[in-house]
Amino acid sequence: MSELNRVLFVEDDPDIRAIANLALELVGGFTVMICPDGEEALREAEGFAPDMILLDVMMPGMDGPAILKSLRELPALAATPAVFLSAKVLPTEMVDFESLGALGLIPKPFDPMILGEQLRAIWEQRHG
Amino acid sequence: MDDRQASIAAELAKLCDAYGERVLREIAELADLADLTNRLIDEPDVLQRLKNLHLRLHKLAGSAGSFGFVDLSRQAHDLEYVVQTWLATDFSTVDEARRKRFADSVALLSTTLGQSDLILSTMRPNKGNAENSGSREEAGGS
Numbered sequence: 001m002s003e004l005n006r007v008l009f010v011e012d013d014p015d016i017r018a019i020a021n022l023a024l025e026l027v028g029g030f031t032v033m034i035c036p037d038g039e040e041a042l043r044e045a046e047g048f049a050p051d052m053i054l055l056d057v058m059m060p061g062m063d064g065p066a067i068l069k070s071l072r073e074l075p076a077l078a079a080t081p082a083v084f085l086s087a088k089v090l091p092t093e094m095v096d097f098e099s100l101g102a103l104g105l106i107p108k109p110f111d112p113m114i115l116g117e118q119l120r121a122i123w124e125q126r127h128g
Numbered sequence: 129m130d131d132r133q134a135s136i137a138a139e140l141a142k143l144c145d146a147y148g149e150r151v152l153r154e155i156a157e158l159a160d161l162a163d164l165t166n167r168l169i170d171e172p173d174v175l176q177r178l179k180n181l182h183l184r185l186h187k188l189a190g191s192a193g194s195f196g197f198v199d200l201s202r203q204a205h206d207l208e209y210v211v212q213t214w215l216a217t218d219f220s221t222v223d224e225a226r227r228k229r230f231a232d233s234v235a236l237l238s239t240t241l242g243q244s245d246l247i248l249s250t251m252r253p254n255k256g257n258a259e260n261s262g263s264r265e266e267a268g269g270s
Contacts, residue, residue, distance in 0.1 A: 015147055015191040022143060026136050058186065087190050087205075109193020109201055112140075112246065 004123040008050035009034045010041045010067055011085070012059040019112050020054075028116020038062035038070060046076050052119060053077070054106075057086035068100045081126055083119060085110065137247075144244040147195045151188070152238055158184055159235035166227040169220060178219060182211040188237075196246030203240050207233060 007030045011017050017034050024032045033048045035041040037059065045053075053071060055064035062070070064084055071077045084097055087108045094105060104122045106115065129137065158181065165177045185208035193201030210230060214222060 013187055013191055015150065016194060018143055018147075019191075019194050022136070022139055026139060058183070060183075087186065108190040112194060113249070 002051075002127060004030070004051050004120055006031045006049065006051045007033075007054055007119065008041065008045055008048055008052070009054040010036075010038065010059075010064065011056040012036055013056070016056070020110075020115065023110075023112035023115040024054075024119075027113060028119070030116065030119075038067035041067055042070055042074075045071055046074055049076065050080060052123060053080055053082040054119065055082065055084055056108075057084050057089065065097060065100060068097075068102065072100065081123065083122055140246055144195055144247055147191070148197075148241060148244075151192065151197075151200070151241065154184070154188065155234070155238045158188070158237070159231070162231040162234040166224075166231045169227070174219065175215075178211055178215055182208060182215060185211060185234075196244035196248075197241060198245055199240040199242055200237060203233075203237055207237075 007024055007028075009017075009020055009024065009032065011020060011034065014036075017036065021032060021034055024030045033044060033050070035044060038061065053068065055068055057064040059067075064086070068082050071080075071082075079101065082100070082102045084102050084105045085108055086105060089097070089105055097105070103126055106118050110118075161177060161181055161184075165174060165181060168174060168177075185204050189201050189205040189208055192198075192204060207230070
């Protein structure tokens with residue numbers, strides 16, 4: 001089974017970016033790229049070649065689902081596993097997310113000491 | 129605590145301290161925004177102010193909880209929900225006393241900052257962090 005190593009995270013809140021960086025890099029041991037918005041994610045994603053994409057849902061301008069939809073148009077990222085991070089999602093919204101290839105939702109606020117484990121669990125469920 | 133855990137704990141402490149300072153400024157700005165929204169209820173941009181308040185309380189609930197400030201996260205979430213209901217109805221029908229209580233509650237958020245649960249948990253010897261995640265997921269999320 002291939003390992004989860006490289007995570008692209010898109011999040012507009014600088015505080016969440018900071019704590020997520022600790023959670024994913026220092027605690028989780030991943031190689032991480034964190035983008036503040038969709039524009040930067042679209043510029044950097046192909047070169048970074050993530051194994052998984054993690055996105056906040058509620059963001060100004062392009063929201064998480066819109067960003068994922070745009071990333072999916074890049075051939076290299078058409079099937080990259082994706083996970084959303086959000087405080088609350090309606091069941092109908094989750095169906096929409098799944099139609100974009102999202103594997104799951106991690107609730108906010110998240111625990112930075114287990115965020116990496118949560119992503120690995122989702123990865124292993126997909127690849128197991 | 130081994131070297132890796134000590135390194136994580138140290139980095140976490142720095143982040144939480146910096147966040148604590150920033151969030152006090154954010155709360156002060158939110159209190160001003162709530163007060164302004166209350167006093168200028170008849171202004172044409174009151175709806176935009178409410179939406180701004182809603183988004184910032186939502187963000188605060190998420191970030192505070194993720195940094196281990198569980199009480200602050202819960203209270204921000206409760207206030208976020210109040211604004212959400214006002215956005216779904218007619219804010220102009222909300223009586224002045226209720227609007228004033230809301231504005232006062234936003235100002236009082238700074239008193240709920242406390243100490244980060246994350247910091248407290250890293251100070252406990254060899255405790256699994258998963259046992260702390262339940263309370264963080266309950267706070268500010270639904």
